Amino acid sequence: MAVGARRGSSYVFLVPAFLLYTAFVVYPLFTGLTYSFFSWKGTLRAGFAGWDNYAGLLSGAFLDQLLPALGHNVLLFAGTMAVQNTLGLVFALALSRARRGKRALQTMFALPYLVNPLVIGYLWTLLLSPAFGPVNALLKPLGLAMPWLGDPDTALPTVVLITTWQWVGFPMLLFSAALGGIPQEYAEAARTDGAGSWQVFRRITLPLLKPAMATVTILSFIGSMGTFALVYALGGSNGAPAGATDVLGLLFYRTAFASGDVNAMGTSSALAVFMFTFIFGSTLLLERVLRRKA
């Protein structure tokens, strides 16, 4: 009885958080959902539209933008995994062996992610500018000058590299923490049994890093799917050049704020619901698969 009463009263303490969560998370999400089922005249709600706004997303002209944008999000995720998180792991391993300056180096690697992505994007457009940029000025004598952000073939890989530059400290910190949690005894025991350092890494370190990898993967996925500020600063709202850096976030921005379409509110709400459902669903799925393996 006493326990039950205590538990009952403990729920009272959840009320403020619950109210805040409802007011600032549940309510806006729900509003967005309802908006997507109405047709709009500017900011004025007109009639019930059923699935019309969703059908609009799948109409030829819009789908021509939606699919490439989604594809670029997925490519960004793949690029982030391949470049940023691999480098993050390499740095973490290297740092775990460092005898001195470990903390200083960790801070230095992590520093860029304290800077706003818009600022980072702006800095890199200046650095990579074909007219004034120092990067090409340095590379030109070597014959290695590249169009970087000016060519659709190199633009997205450049975005991946800049993202890596900014965020590599993040997987590095997570991997460092995970590495610190692996007892030395395992590796020592393996070495006593004659395992080489590659075998120790492959058979002991890597399997024990799996939970950290799952976390990094899921966070990278959410980050890549929701990216906006950096690509906006690098290629503007249309994902220049020629839409090569267009992503869902930019498409949403254009639809909601820059299209001038009378029903922009309806279409963009439907797009927002699609994005939320897609990211939420994929994350759940990813989580399932990764946790099971881990």
Added chain:
Amino acid sequence: MRLAVAAVALAAAVTACAPSTTASAGHQGKITLSVWGWGPEANFDKMFAEYEKLNPGVDVDARSFTTSTEYDTILSTGLAGDSGPDLAWLRAGPQLQPLVEAGRLLPLDTKDVPGLADFDEGVLRAAKGDKDGKVYGVPFAVQTLQVIYNKKIFADNGITPPKTYAEMLASADKLKAKGVIPFAFGGKDDWMLPIVASIFGTAHWGGDEFLADVKAKRKKFADPRFVEGIDQLNKLKPYFPENVAGVSYTDAQILFSSGKAAMFPGGLWELNFFGENAKDVELGVFTPPTPEGQGLMPGFTDGSYGVNVKTRHKAEALKFAAWLASKDYGRLYTDTLRIFSAVPGVTPEDPLLAEVATAFDQHGATYFMNEFAYGNPSSAAVFSKALQEMLLGRLTAKEAAEQLDESVSTWL
């Protein structure tokens, strides 16, 4: 007790904010008209001070939102609630329609705003509701598109503004040989692409006549004349900065203002920018000629002053709108901002502006993109991207034009 005091204070505040039933003067005998817009606030203060002098009972409070990309959102939110201004700058054409459809604006007629009767029909169209054909704003500016050039670089190289197409190319060759970039143009910010395409191409497709044919579905953009017009971007590519699709708008501005480039194809608003950021560069303007001869100078209405349907001072707001449509204001606007006022019959003081005004009078045309910027995704966005792909060599001019046709067919 404290609560009671707060309640009383709140009640007092609410009463103070409540709309006054009498539209005439308030308690202090002075009413405040709030105006929202974009661009430098100092300009507004300077212009509206004149109105305050003429109308001692009115205080015009101008607020400027420098982040022009967010202005639309701020305005539509303000007008939807009670926090909106009495008057506001409105976008032209398609971007205006969401506010019109939502019923946020007061339709204006010549009874309240007599000056509207004298406005050019083409100018006024940008301030009209597409469906009801009513006028919702007093247009404030007309922008023209042309080539701006550095007079000193021209003189140093023995070049004068070209009279023929061949002369233009010869001059560009000469500049290039001297290591000067002929045209400062960046294709990375894709909104610049249709602007530059229209500067060099409008005369090729025959200006307004061609646009009327497309609107009436007698012709398509894939018409050889239009294709030839936008193909000018490809033909002039050797005279643009290297890797042009990677050069941003600001890069192009800096190329010109730093004297690395001799010409800048762009809008009249650039005169203000260069006037402030490249004070030592003496500017001139010309309309690029075509192989057939005389070129056309495209122009468009930039925006208008609209009246909030919920304004508490309707009579005063309309009186102010009437002043905004007058020649007095037109002159004030042109001389303060160095931009053409949309008010008809205003002669600019600035000699360069006067020169452009004459050229526009003689060889003016409508900027095609603003007339075809409807749809979601908007045809302007689709075509800007297609032009970028054309500049990158991924599409031919004809394919780019076909993409525009396809996009236009979704709403025309």
